[in-house]
Amino acid sequence: MVRDSEFALPGKISIGQYIPTGSVLHRLDPRVKLVMGVVLILAAVSVSSMTALLFLFLVVLAGLFLSRVQVKLAFASLRTVIPFLLVLAAIQVFAVPQFREGAAVLWRWKFLIMTDRSLKSGMMLIGRFMVIVTGLSLFTFSTSTTEFMHGVEHLLRPLQRIRFPAHETALIVNISIRFIPILIGEAERIMKAQASRGADFGSGRINFIRRFRRMLPLFVPLFLVSLRHAQDLAEAMESRCYMGGTGRTQLVQLHAVRRDYVALCIGLCTAAASLYLSYIRIDETVVSTLRTVLL
């Protein structure tokens, strides 16, 4: 992609963007997709082997093919988080002391020590995030915010018995999501206006503090604009007699059909299989080969 502007904020395109293709995944009940998403995240954080993570990643990739969304879009969202991941993984691998106890040192330079345990945890960290980020973008590619909101509301509904405000919670979540692209758009607009008056956002050479100071003039108008958006929204809702969840009926009624149950089963089975796979460990073979190579 041609980089034609220093202001096109990265990640805007792929993360959180709904891409309607009408695939099976798009037609699934949003409740099922929500449950599957939560199960996937839980599975990704609780498994303890690379094999299991690889398996989960393959399942997500299969979902991506099913959704008929271009795979490169999912990788675009991965690309935006990879720098952060690498930094986190580097800290994990070289600088966390608790991985040093009773572990074999593979490499050392001054205070940086890489052990077999730290290397493994670093690899696991990257793997986990790759599964989670790709899974989440698959979810947003195939679920519109309205569907998402209906799903959240329906899932939270049982909690209403203990007076939990299910509808309001769903609404708050929905509005926050809706505001992200608006705020990014406003930020871009303000940055453009300030850049055209000579402010320098682009070049990376200026140091961090100066860079932060240049961002300050951005926050004031952004804050004002978002407050105004919020007020407009509140007034618009009030003028249409919005009263909250009590006594409110819904146009969209969610009905799970057979494919939803099938999907749910597949999701749960995947999670179970990944936990089972945790016991089969290829990562230890990887580490032991590395050990023999390096030592």
Add this chain to the structure above:
Amino acid sequence: MTQGVVIDVRDLSHAYMPGTPLEVQSLRRVNFRVCRNETVGIVGPTGSGKSTLLYHLNGLLRPQKGEVVVGGIELSNRSADVRRVRSMVGLVFQNPEDQLFEQYAGDDVAFGPRNYDLSKEEIRERVRKALEMVGLPFSFKDRLTADLSLGEKRRVALAGVFALEPEVLVIDEPTASLDPGGRRELIEVLKQWRKVPRRAMVIVSHSMEDILELADRTCVLAEGRMVYSGGTGDLFLDRNLLQAHDLVPPVSLQVVYGLEDRGFILQGKFPGKSLLTTREVAEAVGGMLHGQGF
């Protein structure tokens, strides 16, 4: 004439989010030129690519295809001095008053000059001149931006761009949401600004009255294509052209065309006489009525 060209856009195409399913072709092989001492108007419906074109004029967007040359600086060259281009072409956004961020009006006007590392005295002098140009006293610098009226805020925002002392002013919807008095004042400010020789102005507006009053030449954008470029008068006096581009002429010409439809042809009766502004039309209609014995 060619040596007076300050902005030269050749075969410019631009797509938003290229290579994704959400790709939108915003500009298609647009040619556009601005010379010194002239004001060019750009009209066209929402989404026709006007703002995208404006962003290219001071390097906020770089050309994907085609060329943009501003004051001799080739912007498709990645290492071009964009900051110099931005000090040469002052861009005033839609609703610029949304973007005031300093507590005091004077600090906001000084934002641009401060970015260009000028001396304190020089900044002070530029703020004074800029405020004066928009018809505000120097003492206005100590006013709280939050307490200003909409018209005042817009003028402060405009002063913020004037303070850069640009040679070309590019302004998007300058009179939108102003009351008639505010609009009048703003147009006078713009006319005053361009009196200085060698300056040029590009104005985007949905108000044909603004275009008629300010623009020497007008370009029509439709779906990313430049479908007309020529004298503002020639555009408004050609009914077929207006119809073809879905443009509603200024009120003065709506009267002329309304009379035409009822059999009163004004244009032919006053050959060689301009028939554009409300005043000119009123004189012509008055003359005709006198001739009929009113």
